Amino acid sequence: MDSFLKRHRFFIILESAAVVLIAVLMLWESSLVGTLSSQKAAARWQKSGRYAQISAFFAAGHGMDENAVYTLRTAVNSALTQASITAPTDSARLWYDAYSAETSLSAATFRASVNAAVTAVGGDFFRIHPLPLESGWYFSDSDITQDRVLLDTVAAWQLFGSYDVAGMEVTIAGRPFVVAGVVSPEPDRYTSRAYGEAPRIYMSYVTLSDYQQTELTCYEAVLPDPVTGFAQNLLAKQLPVSEGYRQIIENSARFTFSGLLALLKDFAASRMVSVPVVYPYWENAARMLEIHAVLLQLAWMVLCIVPITGIVVITVRLWKGRRLHFKDIPDYYERAREFFNEKRLAWKEKQAQKSSRKKGKEKLPEDLKETEHEESTL
Amino acid sequence: MSSAVKNRAWVKNAAIIFLAVMLVLTFFSNTIMNRALPEVAAQYAQSGTITSKVRATADVKANMTYNVEVAETRIVESVAVRQGDTVEAGQILYYLADRESAELKEAQAQLDTLQLAYDKAKLQLEIPDYTADENEIAQLEQDLAEARTKRDEIAAKNEKVKKAKAAVRSAQNYVDSLTDKQASIQEQIAALSEGSSALKQYQQALDQAKKALETAKKNLENIKAEGDIDAARKTVDELVKTLEDEQLKLNRMNEDLQRLYLARDMENAEYQAAYDDAVRALEEALHTVSYDENGNPIDNSAAINAAQANVEAARRKLGTASDADILAQQRAIEDQHITITRTQKSLDAARQELSRIEGLSFRKQQLESEVTRCEGAVDAAQNNFDNALESASSSLKLQLDTVKTQLRAAQHALEDANTALSDAQAEASTTTEQADADIKAKERELEAKRLALAQKKEKALNDAALSNLDMQAQADAIEKQKALIETLKKKDTGATITAQYGGVVTSLSAVAGDTVSTGSVVAVIEVVEKGYTLQFTVTTEQAKLIRTGDVASINSWWGSDTVVTVTGIRSDPQSAGKSKIIVCSVEGDVTVGQSLSIVLGERGATYDIVVPNSAIREDSNGKFILIVESKSSPLGNRYIATRADITVLASDDNSSAVSGALYGNEFVITTSTKPIEAGQQVRMVET
CATH class of the missing domain: 1.20.5 (Single alpha-helices involved in coiled-coils or other helix-helix interfaces)
Structure with missing residues (x-):
């Protein structure tokens, strides 16, 4: 054994190193992919994977408004009914969506006044984007009065000097709002690159559109996906924005092996920007993550050459060093036949001895019959 | 023989196995496993109230608004008030441009x-x-008056004639007297020039001066111009020059003499040198002994003799330098001395002559100046005399002039008197009757x-x-x-638009330069006396919580006595059923345009199970909450998150009332550090 190891030590070291490296890269890639929680909404909704998260981004000037969202919801509902897809229980929802728009407003308290980037959200935005909360809780569409906002840590710090400010009042664009809570951006490095340094406030889109017409730039939905591409096609068909002004992305499929492989194949073309869309920060973070994941995948896919080559080499060697050969098969067949014939004959002799003991010469035709039967069964 | 020595190797193996098992168990112990568990915060579900509030912000408006309209088409010149101003009834709002x-x-x-x-x-x-007429009248009056006076004056006139005659006579007398006076003065003047005592001294002085002048002149004539001063000067100069030349010559002669002395001495010296040389030669010859080829001394007595002869000759020559030239030179020098002395003498004589002549000319000058001075004195004396004469005569002349003018005047007066007489005579010609008629x-x-x-x-x-x-x-x-x-x-000008009612101007629709047409509304005034109102839109869900008569609570830090009461709920025509308009009345200390934040519809309902909003989760199977169930095991308490499906009955900002398969005292998970799923083990937050 020792001499064998010594002789093939280079090969063994190489292969084991390659395997270890591949394992490390794969682990790294999967841990990276798991950092962005906003891309895993479908998995949170249903683990089995029969749901897909789709995001659609619109070019400036061609965004949707609230009425378009209601129309879209109705259209999607009817399409799902037509496809006989229903919720598992009566009280469960089959799918949900979220929409957001970006603008900039000034927020003020008695203490300070800031120019904040405002993300006006609607639908189940915080179900898709579960931002870590420092205090308070998210607001939702079902609140009676839609005048609550979420401040991010920068805004809370500048406006109040503390994070524990849920319930306090802030004036945005001259109107009073109540702070529902304080969120901080997701802690992963991609979000921190894409988030920017301006303070950010999340408020209800309905309230914003009461006094400032802002069009929606992002629509996300978690839809049932019984077959691959069903959800994406459904949304692509129902969206009221024309193709040249929107970008549809399936978040749940983009970080799988096949998704990354598809990106790798079309890597250069994916750099093209043919639709004038400005992505919100979470999409920018996801795009950064895509690149890293793709590189890692490429790395370990390339590294796979080493074990594969090793396996091929071993296989060839083993094949070459085999003791069984094809040309020996007829021999084997003959030998097997002979072996079985011997066995049969021995058995037959035994039987004959047994019957000759019990019966006399009357067993002869039966022996003949048995012999024929045995022969035919061989 | 394997059992001879007790095989204790199995102890080592057992110990190793035991320790390995312990190590493995440690990894499964709570402490380490717990590190990997998500930490959750949980609280008990309990009964509570869900208060749903409607918050709204709206601006206070007045109940009555009055639109200010324009009666005719005009152009606005300027706006007199600003939006938000309080105006009184009749206050000017706009100034209209002149038309x-x-x-x-x-x-x-x-x-x-x-x-x-x-x-x-x-x-x-x-x-x-009437000035012409009046002038005529005045003149006529004047003439009349004159005529009257004239008549009165006839008698006076006769008197006047007499007087005139007398005047003529007196004038004539006067003239005559003046003529006499003039003549006397002239006589005086004539006499004056012939001598008077005052002038005598001047006359004497003048005579004296004249005499002195004559004496001086005579003296001057006596001086003879003896000798020509220039020629004398010239002679002196020539003699000086000659003297100098001769002196020079003498010096040169002395020099020549010296040279001759020197030459002689040199000659003597030469002789001496020759002598010395000869003596030396002799000595040499005496002392030198020369030998010929054989070593025999040569006889040089001939040489010696020659040398001696030389010496003799040289000695004879000693001191024989000729001084005949010297003597001659010395004689010449003496002659020269004599010449010089003679020249000197003549020079002295010439100088004397010159000085004499100069003296004489000096004297002449003196006398001439004397003459001049005497002449001047004479002139001065003459002047003095003339002046004295002048002054003496001038007073007389002055008198004469005065008299002459007086005479002329008197003659004029005489003439006038004559004229007056003739006039008076002429005047007195008219008679009294004529005057009356006139x-x-x-x-x-x-x-x-x-x-x-x-x-x-x-x-x-x-x-x-x-x-x-x-x-x-x-x-x-x-x-x-x-x-x-x-x-x-x-x-047309200075027209204005005034406010009919007083209140707060909420909008002004025209600016300076705008043309406002008939009937257009140019301003809106909120009449504050009729009370205030508040209006805002709410969604239908919010409207369900509001009823007419509700009193709203106001968000304000200062205690105010403002009361906001809901007076009506109307449907919003613009939103087609999705929202409603709530109308409230506002009482209290507010102003138009003030923004109020109110809270309405605080209705609380009690529910059995109320959980915080953060506890409610949802997935494809519906809404659920996660309950912490604790299982005690030999290794300590383990906490498992269990799922319970719920339905939400009501919710407000912070909590929701739920119903489901719950007892009402569950320990509900609100927040966690990591996403957790049902069935997952969790650990509790250490408080």
Whole structure:
């Protein structure tokens, strides 16, 4: 054994190193992919994977408004009914969506006044984007009065000097709002690159559109996906924005092996920007993550050459060093036949001895019959 | 023999296995496993109330708003108030620009014509001028008066003639006296120039001066111009020059003499040197012994003799330098000395002569100056004399002049007196009757003129009265026209738009320069006396919580007595059923435009199970909550998150009322550090 190891030590070291490296890269890639929680909404909704998260981004000037969202919801509902897809229980929802728009407003308290980037959200935005909360809780569409906002840590710090400010009042664009809570951006490095340094406030889109017409730039939905591409096609068909002004992305499929492989194949073309869309920060973070994941995948896919080559080499060697050969098969067949014939004959002799003991010469035709039967069964 | 020695290797193996098992178990112990578990915060579900509130912000408005409209199309000149100002009833809101109307133009044209006519009429009024007549009358009066006085004066005139005659006589006398005086003065002047005591001293001085002058002149003549000073000077100079030359010559001679001395000495020296040489040669010859080829001394007695002869010759020559030249030179020098002495003497004589001549000329100059001085003295004396004469005679001359002028004047006076006499005589020619007749005629003429003037004045007065009436009428017409123009202007210029009611101006729709058309609303005034109101839109869900008569609570830090009461809920025509308008009345200390934040509809309902909003989760199977169930095991308490499906009955901002398969005292997970799923083990937050 020792001499064998010594002789093939280079090969063994190489292969084991390659395997270890591949394992490390794969682990790294999967841990990276798991950092962005906003891309895993479908998995949170249903683990089995029969749901897909789709995001659609619109070019400036061609965004949707609230009425378009209601129309879209109705259209999607009817399409799902037509496809006989229903919720598992009566009280469960089959799918949900979220929409957001970006603008900039000034927020003020008695203490300070800031120019904040405002993300006006609607639908189940915080179900898709579960931002870590420092205090308070998210607001939702079902609140009676839609005048609550979420401040991010920068805004809370500048406006109040503390994070524990849920319930306090802030004036945005001259109107009073109540702070529902304080969120901080997701802690992963991609979000921190894409988030920017301006303070950010999340408020209800309905309230914003009461006094400032802002069009929606992002629509996300978690839809049932019984077959691959069903959800994406459904949304692509129902969206009221024309193709040249929107970008549809399936978040749940983009970080799988096949998704990354598809990106790798079309890597250069994916750099093209043919639709004038400005992505919100979470999409920018996801795009950064895509690149890293793709590189890692490429790395370990390339590294796979080493074990594969090793396996091929071993296989060839083993094949070459085999003791069984094809040309020996007829021999084997003959030998097997002979072996079985011997066995049969021995058995037959035994039987004959047994019957000759019990019966006399009357067993002869039966022996003949048995012999024929045995022969035919061989 | 394996059992001879007790095989204790199994202890080591057992220990290793035991320790390995312990190590493995450690990894499964709570402490380490717990590190990997997500930490959760949980709280008990309990019964509570869900209070749903409607928050709204709206601006206070007044109940009554009044629209200010424009009566006719005008252009706005300036805006007098600002949005938000409080105005009173009648306060000016807009200033309208002046407007040109046709009526006004016509009226002004009319006024101009009237004014023109009036001015013309005024100018055409004749002002009667009586100055000519009055002048005539005055002159006539004057003449009359004169005639009267003349008549009175006839007697006086006769007297006057007499007086005139007397005057003539006196004038004549005066003239004569003056003529005599003049003659006497002239005689005096003539006499003066022949001598007077005052002038005597001057005369004497003059004579003395003249005498002195004559003496001086005589002295001057006596001086003979003896000798020509220039020639003497020239001689002296020549002699000086000659003396110098001779002196020079003498010096040169002395030098030559010295040279001769030197030459002689040199010669002597030469001789001496020759002698010395000869002596030396002799000695040499004496002392030198030369040998010939054989070593025999040569006889040099010949040489010695020669040398001795040389010596002798040289010795004889010693001191024989000729000094004949020297002697000659010395004699020459002596002659030269003599010449020099002679020249010196003649020079001295010439100098003496020169000085004498100079003395004489000096004296001559002195005398000449004396003469001049005497002449000057004479002139001065003459001047003095003339001056004295002048002054003496001038007073007389002055008197003469005065007398002459007086004489002329007197002659004039005489002439005048003569004229006056003749005039007086002429004047006294008219008789008293003539004077009377003249006076009467003049009186009649005067009367007639006066009457004519009085008639003229009366006529003029009548005419003036008539034209006054006309002018008055015209002036009245002008005044009327002016008044008309004023009223028209008032309408067109300085027009304003005023507020009919007082209140707060909430909107101004016209700016300076805008044309506002008839009937357009240019301002909106909220009349605050009629109370305040508040309006805002709510969604239908929110409207369900609000009822008429609800009193809203107001978000304000200062305690205020403002009361907001819901007075009505209307449907919003713009939103087609999705929202409603809530109308409230506001009482208290508010102003129009003030923004109020109110909270309405606080209705609380009690529910059995109320959980915080953060506890409610949802997935494809519906809404659920996660409950912490603790399982005690030999290794300690383990906490498992279990899922319970729920339905939400009601919710407000912070908590929701739920119902489901719950007892009501569950430990509900609210937040966690990591996403957790049902069935997952968790650990509790250490408080």
